Amino acid sequence: VQLQAFGGGLVQAGGSLRLSCAASGRTASSYGMGWFRQAPGKEREFVAAISWNGDSTYYTDSVKGRFTISRDNAKNTVTLQMNSLKPEDTAVYYCAAAPSEGSPPIITLERLIGSWGQGTQVTVSS
Numbered sequence: 001v002q003l004q005a006f007g008g009g010l011v012q013a014g015g016s017l018r019l020s021c022a023a024s025g026r027t028a029s030s031y032g033m034g035w036f037r038q039a040p041g042k043e044r045e046f047v048a049a050i051s052w053n054g055d056s057t058y059y060t061d062s063v064k065g066r067f068t069i070s071r072d073n074a075k076n077t078v079t080l081q082m083n084s085l086k087p088e089d090t091a092v093y094y095c096a097a098a099p100s101e102g103s104p105p106i107i108t109l110e111r112l113i114g115s116w117g118q119g120t121q122v123t124v125s126s
Contacts, residue, residue, distance in 0.1 A: 001025040001097040003117030008093060010123045011085055019080040021095030021117055031115075032100025032107030033071055033078040034058075037091035038119070044094065048080060049107040051100035058108050062088075085124045092119035 007019040019035065034049030048069040049058045057069055066085075071078040078095065095117035098107040106112050 001028050001031055001115040003095045003097055003115055005093070005095045005117040005120045008120035008122045010125065013085060013087055013124055013126050015085050015124070016081070016083045017085065017122060018082065019093055019095075019120060019122070021078045021080075023076040023078070023097060028076045028097070029073040031097040032105060033069075034096045034098070034107045034113075035069065035078075035080050035093055036096055036110055036113075037089075037093045037122070039088075039091040042091075044110055046108050046110060047093070049096075049100070049105065050078060051105070051107075056100065056105075058105060082122070085122075087124045087126045089122060090124050091122060093122050094119050 002024045005021045035047040036044050038044040050069045068081045096113045097115040098113050100107045
């Protein structure tokens with residue numbers, strides 16, 4: 001699965017941004033999709049994920065209630081709507097694809113991700 005991320009940018013605290021990721025490949029719609037982020041000097045961390053059919057979503061605690069992940073399998077896209085952004089959300093965000101099976105789901109485990117998109121910078125100013 002090949003992934004290409006769009007969106008990102010600079011926004012003030014409290015603002016919103018939307019990230020999108022386009023997946024290509026015959027089996028793209030059968031994979032879980034997710035977003036990870038990496039802040040300067042920190043390891044890449046899980047942010048949000050959605051199962052292959054969209055029935056299940058997963059979020060790290062720090063973004064629950066502020067971020068929403070969704071997907072459109074007809075277009076092979078996944079979107080991360082980020083609201084009420086905080087300076088600590090500043091990071092390079094990466095789109096990912098992996099199976100959504102497992103407990104915890106494989107798509108939530110950074111070390112098991114097989115497909116990554118290029119990163120997109122999100123900067124939240126205070």
